[in-house]
Amino acid sequence: MNKVSRRWFLTATAATTLSVTVAGCGNSGSSSTSPTGNVDFWMLQDPTNTVSQAEVDSFNKGGKGRVTMTVIATDGYKDKLRTAMGSAKMPGMFFNWGGGSLDDYVKAGKLVELDGMLGTHFLPSALEAGKVDDKLVGIPCRGTQPVFLFYNKKVFTDAGVQPPKTYADLQNLVKVFKGKDITPFALAGSASSSWTELMWLEYLVDRIGGPGVFWRIQDGDWSKWSDPAVLRAAGMIKDLVDSGAFGKNFGSVNYGSGGTSTLLNKGKAAMVLMGSWEYATQQGEAPDFAKNGLGYVPFPSVEGGKGDAKNVVGNPTNYISVTTSAAEDTAAEFLKTTYSDAYVQGLIEKGEVPVTTNAGQLLAKAPDPAYAKFQYDLVQNAPTFTQSWDQALGLTLGTPLLTEIQKLFNGQSSPQQFVSAVLAIKK
Amino acid sequence: MSTHRVRDRAAPPALERPGVVWALPGLLFFLVFAVAPMAGVLYLSFTHWDGLSSPQFTGAENWSRFFGDSQVWQSTLVTGVLLVGNIVVQAPVSILLGVWSAGHQRNRAVLSAVFFLPLLLSTAATAIMWRQLLDPNFGLPSKVAWLFGTNPLGTQKGGIACLVLVTSWQFVPFHSLLYQGAARAIPHTLYQAAAIDGAGRVRQFFHITLPQLRNTTITSTIFMVVGGLTAFDIVLLLTNGGPGTDTSILPFSMYQTAFRTYDYGYASAIASFLLLLATAASVLLTKLSGFDKMTSTLEGL
Numbered sequence: 001m002n003k004v005s006r007r008w009f010l011t012a013t014a015a016t017t018l019s020v021t022v023a024g025c026g027n028s029g030s031s032s033t034s035p036t037g038n039v040d041f042w043m044l045q046d047p048t049n050t051v052s053q054a055e056v057d058s059f060n061k062g063g064k065g066r067v068t069m070t071v072i073a074t075d076g077y078k079d080k081l082r083t084a085m086g087s088a089k090m091p092g093m094f095f096n097w098g099g100g101s102l103d104d105y106v107k108a109g110k111l112v113e114l115d116g117m118l119g120t121h122f123l124p125s126a127l128e129a130g131k132v133d134d135k136l137v138g139i140p141c142r143g144t145q146p147v148f149l150f151y152n153k154k155v156f157t158d159a160g161v162q163p164p165k166t167y168a169d170l171q172n173l174v175k176v177f178k179g180k181d182i183t184p185f186a187l188a189g190s191a192s193s194s195w196t197e198l199m200w201l202e203y204l205v206d207r208i209g210g211p212g213v214f215w216r217i218q219d220g221d222w223s224k225w226s227d228p229a230v231l232r233a234a235g236m237i238k239d240l241v242d243s244g245a246f247g248k249n250f251g252s253v254n255y256g257s258g259g260t261s262t263l264l265n266k267g268k269a270a271m272v273l274m275g276s277w278e279y280a281t282q283q284g285e286a287p288d289f290a291k292n293g294l295g296y297v298p299f300p301s302v303e304g305g306k307g308d309a310k311n312v313v314g315n316p317t318n319y320i321s322v323t324t325s326a327a328e329d330t331a332a333e334f335l336k337t338t339y340s341d342a343y344v345q346g347l348i349e350k351g352e353v354p355v356t357t358n359a360g361q362l363l364a365k366a367p368d369p370a371y372a373k374f375q376y377d378l379v380q381n382a383p384t385f386t387q388s389w390d391q392a393l394g395l396t397l398g399t400p401l402l403t404e405i406q407k408l409f410n411g412q413s414s415p416q417q418f419v420s421a422v423l424a425i426k427k
Numbered sequence: 428m429s430t431h432r433v434r435d436r437a438a439p440p441a442l443e444r445p446g447v448v449w450a451l452p453g454l455l456f457f458l459v460f461a462v463a464p465m466a467g468v469l470y471l472s473f474t475h476w477d478g479l480s481s482p483q484f485t486g487a488e489n490w491s492r493f494f495g496d497s498q499v500w501q502s503t504l505v506t507g508v509l510l511v512g513n514i515v516v517q518a519p520v521s522i523l524l525g526v527w528s529a530g531h532q533r534n535r536a537v538l539s540a541v542f543f544l545p546l547l548l549s550t551a552a553t554a555i556m557w558r559q560l561l562d563p564n565f566g567l568p569s570k571v572a573w574l575f576g577t578n579p580l581g582t583q584k585g586g587i588a589c590l591v592l593v594t595s596w597q598f599v600p601f602h603s604l605l606y607q608g609a610a611r612a613i614p615h616t617l618y619q620a621a622a623i624d625g626a627g628r629v630r631q632f633f634h635i636t637l638p639q640l641r642n643t644t645i646t647s648t649i650f651m652v653v654g655g656l657t658a659f660d661i662v663l664l665l666t667n668g669g670p671g672t673d674t675s676i677l678p679f680s681m682y683q684t685a686f687r688t689y690d691y692g693y694a695s696a697i698a699s700f701l702l703l704l705a706t707a708a709s710v711l712l713t714k715l716s717g718f719d720k721m722t723s724t725l726e727g728l
Contacts, residue, residue, distance in 0.1 A: 082478055190667065248577060249578040403672055
């Protein structure tokens with residue numbers, strides 16, 4: 001009965017999407033048993049695909065087995081992957097976000113533990129999210145994406161103020177910009193963008209209680225949400241919202257073009273807390289502003305907090321994992337290309353800041369070396385790099401968490417209600 | 428039902444109803460693509476399934492969680508509010524527009540064609556266009572705040588109002604089309620007789636047009652109810668269930684549970700409930716309206 005209903009369900013919901021993507025791979029696709037050792041490799045669609053494709057092409061010339069790269073659009077990538085992983089058409093290697101997103105796959109016995117020697121080529125803080133239960137199951141394959149404060153230089157010059165170094169500075173700036181009818185912080189609070197609200201909570205909890213608070217939650221102690229640091233951070237968020245730090249309309253603003261990024265480059269908002277990809281977004285929408293008007297500083301310190309002001313949150317990087325359906329020798333051999341000079345340099349030329357140990361000396365070739373160096377130093381000097389909570393927890397826990405955070409920002413729940421609602425997510 | 432019997436009974440061809448065999452292809456399709464998946468969903472609602480390993484039977488666990496889940500009841504309420512809101516807004520507008528466009532003047536044909544344009548757009552395009560128009564910082568609300576309020580999509584009432592507005596904008600043309608056809612089919616003799624009796628346009632509308640449109644009204648309302656219960660794309664693209672979970676309707680909750688949190692068991696429970704709700708609504712509507720009797724509005728003519 002189990003098998004029958006499961007097949008029914010798969011047929012009904014996913015067969016169409018699957019057959020399209022799998023058919024696209026041609027014959028060389030899921031041939032895990034083939035003697036040539038071919039591996040199907042799922043990659044997320046973005047500008048660095050050309051760099052990955054070049055690696056794949058040169059690898060295939062080496063004759064150690066073939067890798068076929070399938071590029072899949074961002075929208076629905078996780079759903080497609082999930083469906084494929086539960087079926088016989090599982091890819092051999094796939095792009096992912098590390099952390100909790102890999103937990104389920106490890107538990108279901110779908111992933112292969114990777115050789116620890118591979119890990120020595122990467123910055124340790126970035127490798128962390130590629131491990132599940134201390135076993136290496138993901139190898140970094142992209143740049144690092146720390147979160148920090150972006151600001152509009154012109155708006156700051158006009159107001160005669162400096163970017164915030166401490167939380168008190170930040171509160172003061174809220175008053176200054178409100179007085180000038182400029183939204184102090186652009187915030188994307190629509191239901192599909194609540195991950196931008198999460199960033200505030202991540203940083204405040206880190207600064208107040210240190211990174212240990214969330215690490216314990218991530219390690220399975222869900223009761224740690226009752227840590228006083230979480231409640232205090234939630235209270236600070238309520239105060240920020242009430243004082244108009246995010247303006248009045250944030251509840252239906254989206255991230256990106258036409259949303260927070262436009263508010264920032266048009267000078268309607270002074271600052272935005274965002275991941276390092278904001279630079280690329282601005283470059284796409286307002287190249288001049290990205291080059292001359294966009295400023296960036298680390299998240300300010302919080303007076304009296306336990307957390308080091310150098311701590312960073314965000315996405316350490318993205319990862320490649322290997323499944324049990326892959327020809328292991330081919331996959332292991334291919335993973336070595338992720339720290340080759342050619343690949344690292346290719347990423348840098350696309351504006352990424354790779355987390356390989358050899359990236360530092362290659363950064364001079366970045367399109368904006370100052371920005372690349374700022375990021376590299378931020379990550380290099382950070383005592384800890386906490387992965388975005390929703391990624392670290394996985395979607396099962398992360399999705400309801402995002403909903404509760406949105407309610408907190410919208411004033412639908414008080415800080416106390418927020419804490420008890422989050423505690424109730426996992427009983 | 429064997430074919431022999433059908434052949435026997437089919438002897439006097441004009442009088443007998445067609446045999447069940449005629450329904451077989453449709454029935455088979457229905458069994459394979461509707462009944463079987465439904466049974467599958469019902470079974471899944473008693474399991475815990477993450478989509479990776481095999482489903483594990485957990486008994487009534489999902490259902491006891493379901494009945495204690497305030498979010499589900501809120502979603503049911505929002506679904507109901509949207510449903511009623513849509514009917515209340517769309518039905519009168521569609522009837523008036525449909526009856527008006529049933530006339531024959533030249534300008535009506537041109538204007539009707541313009542009114543029917545939204546019907547040609549996909550919901551995705553419609554939702555994205557309205558999202559831009561309703562943007563609080565760069566859209567209409569920033570220009571004409573007195574009409575929209577500062578941030579229509581940022582509150583529950585505003586969100587629901589926007590959903591009703593956009594759905595109506597898209598589907599009023601469809602229902603008007605139904606009414607247009609029906610209004611054109613009303614015999615002219617009725618109006619001529621009424622005019623001789625001295626009835627004005629308003630009286631004619633209420634005493635002839637509206638009663639004659641009864642069956643169309645029922646059909647159109649059933650479409651609205653069924654469409655309302657399964658509306659999903661517009662919510663996903665316009666509000667994404669937000670702000671918070673304020674405009675999260677049942678199909679959206681189901682999607683969120685199944686494909687965002689990968690809790691297929693619980694999502695199946697929501698789906699089963701939705702199925703029950705839709706069936707009940709449809710049965711109730713047919714019973715109450717006497718649609719199953721299919722009496723003619725032209726009796727006596």
